[in-house]
Amino acid sequence: MLAERRRYTEHAERYEAEAEQLVSEREPGDVQFDEESGEGDSIAVERDRALQISAREREEIAEIDAALARIEDGTYGICVVSGKPIPKERLEAIPHASMRVEVKSSGPAWRRP
Structure with missing residues (x-):
């Protein structure tokens, strides 16, 4: 899970840098944007x-x-909504899953007020 976290962090930083570069390449007053060119x-x-x-x-x-926090406190693999165990196959596919498939797929209905 730590390798996956590292990968997501690298991707996020790369996309943030790309967005910043797009902005910095266009200094204010540099070139007027042409409506026709878009x-x-x-x-x-x-x-x-x-x-x-x-x-x-x-x-x-x-x-x-x-x-990772759920691993530390001993609740990893337990659905945060239903309290039922999350199937091993789901955790193998999505190690950071916090809900059972049926809970996740039920949409916002599971959300607490």
Whole structure:
């Protein structure tokens, strides 16, 4: 799980750097964006894409950190919602899984108020 966390961190940092580079390449007043070329729009889209991917990577890191905490406190492998054991096959596929498939697939209905 630590190797997976390291990989997600590297990816997140790479996408954040890509987004920063897209912004820094366009200094204010550098070149006026041409509406016909759509250059300004494509840079904004690329930057947003990089930031969205980075945010997803950061969410995965948080889930891995939570799984590591569950290992420490002895609750790893127990669904955080139902309290039932998470099947071994699910944990092998997604080691940081915190919920059983049926709970996760039920969507927001499982969320507490």
